[in-house]
Amino acid sequence: MMKSIVETRGLTVVRGHHPVLTDLDVSIGPGVTGLLGPSGCGKSTLLRSIVGVQRIEGGSVTVLAEPAGSAPLRRRVGYVTQAASVYDDLTVAENLRFFARVLGVPDIATEAARVLEAVDLGRQRDAVVGELSGGQRSRVSLAVALLGTPGLLVLDEPTVGLDPVLRRDLWALFHRLADDGTAVLVSSHVMDEAERCDRLLLMREGQILADDTPAAIKAGAGADDIETAFLMLVEGDGAVA
């Protein structure tokens, strides 16, 4: 039995009078898990429920054996949203010091050096964030999320707008983090990122269509790539393969 990092049971979320998630059961284990689905299918809503910032209508969300959003998880769950979450007018190091203090992270200097090295921003530590490139800026947000060595890192479309080299580097970083024991949950609406995940959740209109390794999903649907497998699952052909 896979060690469970995230469990949702009967999760139901309503946003703007419309149900976005209905009675959703999801289990997420260690490694790099991709949450893939078209724009508006509810990926951000599920991630928000997991980090505990989403009002939920029904059901439960358990993270690292604690209720989502509860105090013991404050330093154990890192979250990077689509919107920039660091201060543009501070340097990289100043941002890290600020957020480390907010989180109550002990030994801030050592911790800042560790996360800067993890995201390969050591040379930019004294640069003002507003003067960095888009890719460097997103790695600053990632560094902040890594403060305190979380057991779960949740990333909402972290590769949007990045060039292929940066995207590749970021995926390599996710796998290094997972190897070091941080479960990584990454959302994307780009199906070609699916191959880079250990496990995939394919989502559509608030439902999980498939939950397996990329290879098993492709084999199950009899498809050569995840995009085709997704389309076959949508059209109901996946079950007969």
Ligand SMILES: Nc1ncnc2c1ncn2[C@@H]1O[C@H](COP(=O)(O)OP(=O)(O)OP(=O)(O)O)[C@@H](O)[C@H]1O
């Ligand atoms: N603040 C809000 N108020 C009301 N409805 C919302 C709000 N935010 C999102 N929704 C609705 O909830 C549904 C799911 O949105 P969500 O952001 O979870 O999708 P997503 O899969 O993350 O999309 P994207 O890939 O575009 O970010 C959408 O139909 C959206 O219109």
